[in-house]
Amino acid sequence: MNKPSQRVVRCPACGGDSVFDSSNRWRPFCSERCKQHDFGAWASERYAMPEQEGQSDPDFEQS
Secondary structure, X not given: OOOOOOOEEEXXXXXXXXXXXXXXXXXXXXXXXXXXXXXXXXXXXOOOOOOOOOOOOHXXXXX
C-alpha cells in the first residue's frame, strides 16, 4: 500500500513550503525560527486589530 502524499502548505511567517503533518513539530510553520518569530510578533501585540471609531457597546460604556 502506498503512503498518501504529504500536504504542503504555505508557512505563515516566511511564505515557504511547510509540511502539514504530525511529522512537522512546528506546523503550520516550516521551522522553529518561523514559529518563534510569529510568537514574538503576537506577544508584542503587532497583530492587534485597530479600534474602529463609532463601534461601541452601550453595556460597557463608562459613566
